[in-house]
Amino acid sequence: MKHLDVNLVEELSNLEYFIVKSPVVSKDFWAEWQEKFSRAYMSRIAVKKILRNKKLTYEEANRYKTLLQMYEDVLTYLEMLKTLSLSLRGVYPSPQDRIEFDDEDIDFDL
Incomplete structure (x- = not known):
């Protein structure tokens, strides 16, 4: 159990920025x-480029896929904060104003 706690602290430290x-x-x-x-957003683009253009081992590809998901989760968090800040100012973005993270054109299967 301590090993998981150390992993969690390490992951939180990586996300603190x-x-x-x-x-x-x-x-x-x-x-x-x-x-x-x-x-x-730029980090997400860089990871997608690596996944598309580099010959990766299975382990490397999985690591970059996990990293890509992490950046998408961070972007979702930041979008939620943006929406909250705007709503506190009386501005309510329409659904068309929201960013969609569309990766349908990317095939990450190995």
Whole structure:
């Protein structure tokens, strides 16, 4: 059980960068949010490019697939914060304004 706790602490430490610490109603929120969103989005693009263009071992491919899912989860978290911040300001984005993470054109099967 201790091994799992250590793994969890390690994973949380790896994700800590993406935590938006500024309150959602503060001026600093949007600058911090944009920085985190841009980093996660560009990292996701880089991982997708690696999966498409590199000859990977089975283990490497699985690692990058897991990393891709992590970036998608981070982007979902950041989108939820954005929606919360906007709704607290009285702005309610329409469903068409939401980002869709469409990977149908990518075949990751080995």
